[in-house]
Amino acid sequence: MTEPQFTQQQREQPEPEEGSRQVPALVLTIIAALFIWAVYYLYADYSPMPAFLGDKRVAEDFAVPAVADGGQLYTANCVACHQAGGNGLPGVFPPLSGSEWVDAPDPGVLIQIILHGVQGPLTVGGAEYNGLMPHFHDKFSDQELAAIVNHIRTSFGNSAPKTDAAYVAQVREASKDQTTPWKGDEDLRPLLQP
Ligand code: HEC
Numbered sequence: 001m002t003e004p005q006f007t008q009q010q011r012e013q014p015e016p017e018e019g020s021r022q023v024p025a026l027v028l029t030i031i032a033a034l035f036i037w038a039v040y041y042l043y044a045d046y047s048p049m050p051a052f053l054g055d056k057r058v059a060e061d062f063a064v065p066a067v068a069d070g071g072q073l074y075t076a077n078c079v080a081c082h083q084a085g086g087n088g089l090p091g092v093f094p095p096l097s098g099s100e101w102v103d104a105p106d107p108g109v110l111i112q113i114i115l116h117g118v119q120g121p122l123t124v125g126g127a128e129y130n131g132l133m134p135h136f137h138d139k140f141s142d143q144e145l146a147a148i149v150n151h152i153r154t155s156f157g158n159s160a161p162k163t164d165a166a167y168v169a170q171v172r173e174a175s176k177d178q179t180t181p182w183k184g185d186e187d188l189r190p191l192l193q194p
Pocket residue numbers: 074077078079080081082092093094095096099100101102110113114118119120121122124129130131132133134136148152184
């Protein structure tokens with residue numbers, strides 16, 4: 001006679017020694033330590049600021065105010081022709097270093113040159129050039145143009161008084177009817193005379 005298998009299994013009892021074995025003290029200690037640590041963690045991490053208030057700062061709060069950097073603008077727009085040291089290339093690109101156009105007491109001529117460009121014979125420091133200087137009136141804001149002007153008037157050995165965006169705006173307005181590059185000395189020389 002055979003009993004069904006599961007009754008045989010159910011009949012099995014644990015080993016007496018096994019049934020009375022305690023949870024080891026080490027495990028209890030670890031559980032207790034974890035519990036204490038968790039409570040401490042919650043306590044240490046508590047912030048009186050309710051989370052829903054959140055961090056309300058937005059991207060603009062971190063934006064660095066955009067200040068036009070004349071040196072950078074010069075490098076990006078003028079270096080190709082007038083070179084990093086402002087010396088130009090003999091016979092091709094006139095120097096900005098020691099140039100009467102750059103160092104003029106009134107920065108207006110320099111602003112005009114950068115705004116509208118030059119095409120035609122132009123004398124710089126006694127040497128004649130006859131190339132094409134591109135215009136930048138649609139490329140630079142008043143602030144950027146002022147930054148470039150200030151940069152070249154105080155670099156390459158030049159030390160002429162600085163200008164500002166308001167003066168650039170004034171010169172821009174006064175020459176707004178100029179649609180072609182200045183014709184070199186012919187147009188610009190008279191502007192050098194105060
Ligand atoms: C594509 C080359 C080229 C670039 C780019 C250029 N220039 Fe010129 N620039 C010239 C040439 C060529 C002349 C002379 C024009 C002539 O002979 O009629 C000139 C003339 C000038 C003059 C008057 C002459 C002098 O040397 O003082 C100034 C000032 C000047 N450039 C400033 C600038 C500034 C500032 C920039 C950048 C914003 C610039 N140029 C970008 C080619 C360039």
